[in-house]
Every structure is written in structure tokens, then in C-alpha cells.
Amino acid sequence: MTITGFSVQFWGTRGSIATPGPGTVRCGGNTACVEVRCGDTVLILDAGTGIRLLGQKLQREKVRSLHLLISHPHVDHLQGFPFFLPAYDPGVDLRIHQAPQAGSPASEPFDRLMEAPHFPVTFRDLRARIRFKTLSAEGRIGPVVVKTHPLNHPGGNRAFRLEYEGKSLVYMADHEPYGLLNGSDPRAGSRDEAILDFTRASDLLIRETQYTEEEYETRRGWGHGTFGEAFRAAVGAGVRRLVLFHHDPDHDDDFLEAELARLRSRPERGGMEIHLAREGDCFHLAGGPDAA
Numbered sequence: 001m002t003i004t005g006f007s008v009q010f011w012g013t014r015g016s017i018a019t020p021g022p023g024t025v026r027c028g029g030n031t032a033c034v035e036v037r038c039g040d041t042v043l044i045l046d047a048g049t050g051i052r053l054l055g056q057k058l059q060r061e062k063v064r065s066l067h068l069l070i071s072h073p074h075v076d077h078l079q080g081f082p083f084f085l086p087a088y089d090p091g092v093d094l095r096i097h098q099a100p101q102a103g104s105p106a107s108e109p110f111d112r113l114m115e116a117p118h119f120p121v122t123f124r125d126l127r128a129r130i131r132f133k134t135l136s137a138e139g140r141i142g143p144v145v146v147k148t149h150p151l152n153h154p155g156g157n158r159a160f161r162l163e164y165e166g167k168s169l170v171y172m173a174d175h176e177p178y179g180l181l182n183g184s185d186p187r188a189g190s191r192d193e194a195i196l197d198f199t200r201a202s203d204l205l206i207r208e209t210q211y212t213e214e215e216y217e218t219r220r221g222w223g224h225g226t227f228g229e230a231f232r233a234a235v236g237a238g239v240r241r242l243v244l245f246h247h248d249p250d251h252d253d254d255f256l257e258a259e260l261a262r263l264r265s266r267p268e269r270g271g272m273e274i275h276l277a278r279e280g281d282c283f284h285l286a287g288g289p290d291a292a
């Protein structure tokens, strides 16, 4: 049977550090991890703590071929990996796609994550067939076109644009807009414009919204942006659905829902849908109940 459709499911929505507890049950406390299905091609965007439960599901489904895309190796995007069951299964073929590792082996972020004294099992001990692939500006993973674009974040980060069956998903985690950081930088405008172009007319944009404008003033230079900037850029790019992601650990469900309501009430929104990334929520871009 041929599997069709293009769907996205959230397994980890939080930025910086996991935040379990009664105040985060609706949006979730696990760090960044998103499952994407394009037909029978399974892609995972980042390996935050949310990847643990995703791994259990994939093992139950006996999925044997997986593509893990790492936006950048900060700990909130990697720390779930040692608890990802498919990596321990000799029947699993796991390809890890990431930016070139300048001057160091591709496995280095994983080796260091799992080395003594931090973890009892080393990366070399994993039983799955693991291969590293280098992300370029544009390539393919099976039937999926995968484009990347650099973002403004300490140590670097990349946005992903996945295109399949005429639909597009953009995943844009940690990013501090150039104009927000330094509006007097003459290059800021063109750099922000290039990122806006990268997200243009996407059917679903998953974008970090770490801070309010007030909070940002004391966190300038930390590599994250604001609700307002994400909203403005998404409207400007003609995005169809914007999903607010990488929630700050200090923003509980009530706070996030109030921010969502504020953005939804802005008339500039036009027809753009806005949602909060919530653990477990699924969006269908093609071939599902809420497909575009």
C-alpha cells in the first residue's frame, strides 16, 4: 500500500530547558522535536527531549528508515537523542542530517553528548546503522525537497524548508532577527528580507517566539526573537499558518494563550491562522482532515 500525505506532529515545543509541571500541560514541557511524514518518508526535526516518546512510537510502528535533521547542536535540540530507542536497534537505518562540522568529525556533537562522565552508553555503542549527511542550501531526502537557510544565533543555526506534494513547511527555531538586534546595521535589512523570502507563502511556518518585546530588552544578543517580529515577518511573507514554537521556560500555558489571543486579534493578520505549538498536536498539509 502506498502511503500518501504530508503531516507534522509536535513532540517537543519548549526552548532552552524542559519544563514539566501543572503550568505547561497544555503546550507541553519537552524541548524541540517535530515529526514530519511525507508519504512513507519519516523526518524528525531536532532531537530535544520530545524525541524519547516519538522513538517509542516509531518502534511500535516498526519504522526502519529515519531521517533526523539537526538545526544546530545546542543542548535543547539534542539532549533527547541518548533516549531515542531506534538508535539502539540494529534493524534501524538512521541518517543524521546537519550543517558541516568545521574541522571536526560529523559525529562530534553526539560523541560529546554521550561521553563519560555525562552518559553511560557512548555514541559508538549504538546499534542502529547511523550515517551522517551534510545539509546544503538545497537537496532532496527521498521525494522531499529540503532547503536550508542560515539564521542569526550564537554558533549558527539553520531553518529548513520542506516541499512535498505542492505544499511547504518551514521550521525556523532559534533566531534573533538582524534588524531587532541592531537596526542601524546596514546589512540587517537585506538579511532579514532573505529570511522572509525563505519563508514566503509557506503553508505552515513553525517559528520561535521566545520573548515578548519587553522581555527582549534585557535579553538582546541571546539569539532569540519576539512574538511581534515573528508575526510581522509571517504576515509580510504571506504565510498561511503560523505556529508559535520554542516556548520560553518562563511562559506557562496561560501566558502563551494570552499572547496567542493578542496576536489573533491584530487586524493585520488577515487570513493567516496562528496556533501555539502544543505537544501531540498534528497538522496536515496534504492528505489529511485539515489539509490545505
Ligand SMILES: [Zn+2]
Binding pocket: 015, 016, 074, 076, 077, 173, 174, 246
Ligand atoms: Zn533552542
Ligand SMILES: [Zn+2]
Binding pocket: 072, 074, 153, 174, 223
Ligand atoms: Zn540554540
